Amino acid sequence: xxxxSHFRYCSNIIRDWAEIESNFKEIYDFxxxxxxxxINGFNYPTEFKKIQTSGPKGDxxxxxxxxxxxANFFDPEKVRVRYNSNLETxxxxxxxxxxxxxxxxxxxSLYELGTGLQMLLxxxxxxxxxxxxxxxxxxxxxxxxxxLQRKLMEIMQLIPEVRIFNFLFLLIQTIx
Numbered sequence: 418x419x420x421x422s423h424f425r426y427c428s429n430i431i432r433d434w435a436e437i438e439s440n441f442k443e444i445y446d447f448x449x450x451x452x453x454x455x456i457n458g459f460n461y462p463t464e465f466k467k468i469q470t471s472g473p474k475g476d477x478x479x480x481x482x483x484x485x486x487x488a489n490f491f492d493p494e495k496v497r498v499r500y501n502s503n504l505e506t507x508x509x510x511x512x513x514x515x516x517x518x519x520x521x522x523x524x525x526s527l528y529e530l531g532t533g534l535q536m537l538l539x540x541x542x543x544x545x546x547x548x549x550x551x552x553x554x555x556x557x558x559x560x561x562x563x564x565l566q567r568k569l570m571e572i573m574q575l576i577p578e579v580r581i582f583n584f585l586f587l588l589i590q591t592i593x
Contacts, residue, residue, distance in 0.1 A: 461515065461527070461538070461539050461542065462500060462514065462515050462527075464542060464546060465498070465500045465515055465542065466500045466502075467546075468542075468545065468546055469499065469500045470500075478545045478546070479498070479499070479545070481545055482498065482541070482542070482544075482545040483495070483496050483497055483498060485541065485544070485545070486498070486538075486541065489568070489572050489576075490537065490565075490568065491519055491520070494519050494520035495518075495519075495520060496517070496518070496519055497516075497517070497518045497524075498515060498516070498517050498518075498538065499515070499516050500514075500515055500516075501514050501515075501516050502514075514526050514527065514528075515527035515538075517530060517534075517538070532560040533560050533561050533562055533565060535560075536557070536559070536560045536561055537561065537565065537569070540554060540557060540569065541569075543582075544582065548581070549581040549582060550582055550583075551582070551583045551584075551585065552582050552583070552584050552585070553584075553585045553586075553587070554584060554585070554586050554587070555587045556587060556588065556589055557569065557586060557588075558588060558589065558590045559589075
């Protein structure tokens, strides 16, 4: 079971995230369902790294993820999203980062992309991290253009590979 949140910049949420996740698991039993964790913009690189470093199965999932993004959002441009732990910052320190390349454009850090594209990547990664499950998504309409909101909803309803998931949305707007 996955819970996706957009709270990437709220320092108090980030600082207390482990406690929030633990308390959430204690409060809501979910029928003893133990495969439960949170995904948000803050821990997206960590979750992505888990897939990328999980061997051949992870390689297949990442290839499928790239193809999914291309077919549904960027066609005909190819998409490549990868974790890189060897990026050097301007002050010479190493950082862990997600790199994204769309078409022949230069490779960019995830954080150099628009907030809507960042949100799209965070919202779609769980579809390739797990084989099935329940996905709670908090306020998916934030930061997404209305056309992209409709496209995302269409994908979640129609694509056979996605139908093995159940989605629960917490919405502010009724349009999504």
